Amino acid sequence: MKTIKLKGLDEVIYYTISKDGMPIYIWENPYVRSFYLSLNVLYGSIDTEFKIKNKKYKVPDGIAHFMEHIKFNVKKDVTANDLFDPLGSEINAFTTFKYTSYLVYGTNKINDNLNALLDYVINPYFTNDIIKKEKGIIASEVNMGYDDVYNRLFFEFNKCIYHKEKYRNLITGTINDLKNIDLHNIELIYNTFYHPQNMFLVVSGNVNAYEIEKVVNDNLGKKEIKPYVNPDVIYPKEIKSVSKKESIIKSKVEVEKAKIGLKIPKKVFNMEDVKLNIILAVILNINFDDTSDLKKELLQKGLITYLNASRTIGNQYVIIDITLESKYIDEAIKQVIDKLNNLEVKDEDLKRKLNSSIANLVTNYDDVEDVNNLIQNYLINYHDIIPNVKEIYESIKMEDINDVLNNINTKEMTVVKMIKEA
Amino acid sequence: MEYKKYEYPSYNIYTVKTNHFKTVHMEILFRDEVCKEDMLTKTFLIDLMTDCSNKYHNRGEVVKKLEELYQASFYGVTNKFGYVSTCSFVLNFLNPSYVKDEKYLEEVISLPLEMILNPFIKAEEFDIKNFNIVKNRLHDEILGVNEDLNKVALKKALSNLGNTPSSYGILGTLEELEEITPKKLYLAYQKLINSKCDIFIAGNIDMDMVANLIFKYFKYPVISTKEFNLYVDNPVKKVKKIKEKSKFLETCLVNIYSLNNLDKKDKIINFYFYNYLLGGGLNSKLYQLLREKNSLCYGIKSMYLKYDNLLVIETSLKKADVNKAQKLINQALREMKNGNFSIDEVNNAKESFIFSLNLALDNLGGIMNNYVFNILDDLPLIDERIKLIKDIKKEDIMNVAKKIKPNISLVLEGEEKDEDN
Secondary structure, eight states: OEEEEETTTTEEEEEEEOTTSOEEEEEEOTTOSOEEEEEEESOOTTOOEEEETTEEEEOOTTHHHHHHHHTTEEETTEEHHHHHGGGTOEEEEEEOSSOEEEEEEESSOHHHHHHHHHHHHSOOOOOHHHHHHHHHHHHHHHHHHHHOHHHHHHHHHHHHHOSSOGGGSOTTOOHHHHHTOOHHHHHHHHHHHOSGGGEEEEEEESOOHHHHHHHHHHHHHTSOOOOOOOOEEOOOOOOSSOSOSEEEEEEOOSSOEEEEEEEEEGGGGOSOHHHHHHHHHHHHHHHHSTTSHHHHHHHHTTSOSEEEEEEEEOSSEEEEEEEEEOSSHHHHHHHHHHHHHTOOOOHHHHHHHHHHHHHHHHHHTTOHHHHHHHHHHHHHHHSSOOTTHHHHHHHOOHHHHHHHHTTOOSSSEEEEEEEEOO | OEEEEEEOSSOEEEEEEOSSOSEEEEEEEEEEEOOGGGHHHHHHHHHHHHHOOSSSOSHHHHHHHHHHTTSOEEEEEEEEETTEEEEEEEEEEEOGGGOOOTTHHHHHHHHHHHHHHSOSEETTEEOHHHHHHHHHHHHHHHHHHTTOHHHHHHHHHHHTTOSSGGGOOSSOOHHHHHHOOHHHHHHHHHHHTTSEEEEEEEESSOHHHHHHHHHHHOOOOOOOOOOOOOOOOOOOSSOEEEEEEOSSSSEEEEEEEEEOSOOHHIIIIIHHHHHIIIIISTTSHHIIIIIITTOOEEEEEEEEEGGGTEEEEEEEEOGGGHHHHHHHHHHHHHHHHTTOSOHHHHHHHHHHHHHHHHHHTTSHHHHHHHHHHHHHHOOOOHHHHHHHHHTOOHHHHHHHHTTEEEEEEEEEEOOOOSSOO
C-alpha cells in the first residue's frame, strides 16, 4: 500500500493494486458515517472498434450503456437490488464516452457492500431474455433523450465539431443501434473489457484502507479470472477542421439556445493537460462568468438570459464550448464571437480567481461522493492522481495565461442554433 | 453535535456545532402564509436581493466579493410547504480556521445580513437595471418549464386540484410576471421584512461569537409570534380523468391520490414506508411491475407530498402502454392494501431509511434541513427518527394504505414516432 500525499491540502489517498491487477484508490474520513464505492470499467461509448491479437472487432453504438443496464442481473430472478436492499445501501451506475461506473453508497457493512459490488459487476450472467427485456426500457430512455433539448443541442454540437470522433454518437445508441445488440456482442464486450486490469476501484469515506485491500483480494481470489486479452481500441484520426461551420435545429423549444465551439489542436499549447485545463478554466471564467464585463453587458442589454463556458481537453484537440440562451440569438452569438476574438485577463482578476479556486480545493474534501468523483476525474482525464494541484495553481503566472491566450483562435469554429419551429 | 438556541427579541438563532466539515452553512429563513398572488413576486424578490444591494450594484460585484471571501456562495430559495411559503437566504463559506485574516468571519457573516437589510432601492423602487435582468431570466425560466415533459405533466395534474395551495407554482405565469413592477417589489420587500424570521447555522465555529456577530449586523425590528398551520387537506371532490396532447415524443402518466386522516406518526414515518415500498426504491412494486417485469418504461416513481397530503405516481412511456400501466399501478396499490409485501421488504426499507438519515448527518445541508423542520414542524431529530423507524410494523403500513383515495389521473399523450432518432 502506497500513500499519495496531496500537497498543501492535508489529505492522503491510499493506492494499491489487487492480486488480479485492479488499481484501488482509497480516501479515509473517520468523521463521517458513510462510504462511497465506485467500480469503474475503462469501457465507454466510444470504444466500439478494437483489435485483439490483430483480429478486428466492431460492435454496435450504445453497447457500453446497454451492458451497464443488464449488468444489474446477477443470476436467474436475482438482481443487484436483491444484494444491496438488505444492506440498506443505494446503488446506481452511469456510462460516459470513456468509462462505465458502478456505484454503491452506504453507511454500514462496508465489507458486504464491497463484496456485493465485485460479485455483481465481475459476473458474466447474460441471457437472450434479459437482452430482449432491456431493449424496451432503453428505447424509452432514448426517446427521453430526444425530448431533452439540451441533450439534442449537445450531440448536434459534437456532430458539427467532429468528423469522425465517436463523441458524435449518442451514449445510449439510437433505437436502430439497439436492434443490433445481441448476446454474442455482449459476451464479447464482457470478456474483453470487464477484467480487473481494465478497471479501477475508488473507495471514499469511513473505511480502513488495509481492510479494503484485503476484502478485494479475498473476493477476487475466489473468482476465476481469465488472463487479460489486452485489447487495442481503435480511435479514428480526427482532422483539424470542424465538420460543419453552422447548424440550425428547428424544434418546439420555448427558449432559443446556441452553442459556439472552437476546435484547437492540443499540441499548439505545448503544456501538460492539468495546467492547461486550469488555465483555460480561469480564462473562460474571467471572460464569460458572472464577474465578466461581457455577461454584465449582455444581461443589461437584455441580449441573454444564460451564458456558460466550458472546455474539453481530448487526446488530439481542445474544444471550447460557449452555451447561451437568448431572444436575440444572432446578436448574442455575434457578441460572444467578438469576445472569443478578444479574450483578455487582468492581473487582479487572475489573482482573485486563483485564490478562490484554491479555497475550492480545500472544500472539495468535505463530501465522500465529491472526493470519489474527483479521483475518478483525475484517473479518467489524467490517468493518475495529481498530488501537487495546489502548487500548480500557485505557479500560474500571467505569462502562462498569455501563452494560452495567444493560441486560442476562431479559425475552426462552429455555431449551432436551436430555434423555434415555425 | 451540539444543538443550541439563542433567543433574541425579534428572531431566534439555531446553531449546530459539528467538527466534521471544512465549510459552514447559514440560512436566514423568512416565513409567511402562502398566497397565490405572492408566489412569483417572492421568487422575483429573492433573486433580485441576492443579485445586488446598495453596496454591490450587480451580480458581478456580489460574485467578486464572494470569490474574495474564499469562494463563499450566497443564493436565495423560495419554497412552499403546504400553507406556508418560505424565503431562505443561504450562505456557505470556508471555515475561518483555514484563513489567516482575523476579520474574515465578521466580513463573511455580515455580507448576507447587509444585503437583506440594504437592498438596492431608490425612491421606494428597486433598481430598474437589475430588475430587468431578473425579469428576463424568470421569463425564460417560466418558458423553460414547458421543455420538460415531467414538469409539464405534474404542473397540469396539480392545477386540476382547484384553488388549493397544492396547485400553486413557485414560478407562476408570464402574465403574473408582467404585472410585477419595481414598486410592487418594494412593497413585497416591506412585507418580507415584516414576516417571521429565524436564522440557522451549522459548522465548526464558535457559536457564541457568531450569535453576537449576527446580532451586531442584523438589527431586525419585527417581533412575530405568529404560528403556522402547515398541512393542506385535498379531499376528493370528483375523480378526474384527463387526457391531453403534448409536443413531446414520450407519453406521461400522472396519478394523484388524496391522503385522508393521516396522524402524526403516519406523516413522519408510516407513509414514507408505504411510499418506499410502492414506488420509492428499485425493488418497489411499481418499478418491478412496470419496468422490470413488463419493460413499459425507463423509470417510475411515487412521491409523497407530505404537506399537501398527496401521493403522486408519475411515469413516461409509449402511448399504447398507458392502459396496461394503469392496470399495473392499480394492482400495486391493491397489493399494498392487502399486505402483499414481506417482513424482509419492510426490514430492507428500514435499512434504507436509516441509511438516508445517517447520510444526512454527513452533509451540512442535510443536518440543517432536519433542524429547520424540527423547528417548523416539530419533526423529531435524526437519532429520534431512527428509533421510530426501528419500531415500525407491517400493520402500520397496511393501515395507511387504507387512507388513499384516487383523485386525478392525467395522460399527456406524446407524438411518438417509430423512426430512428
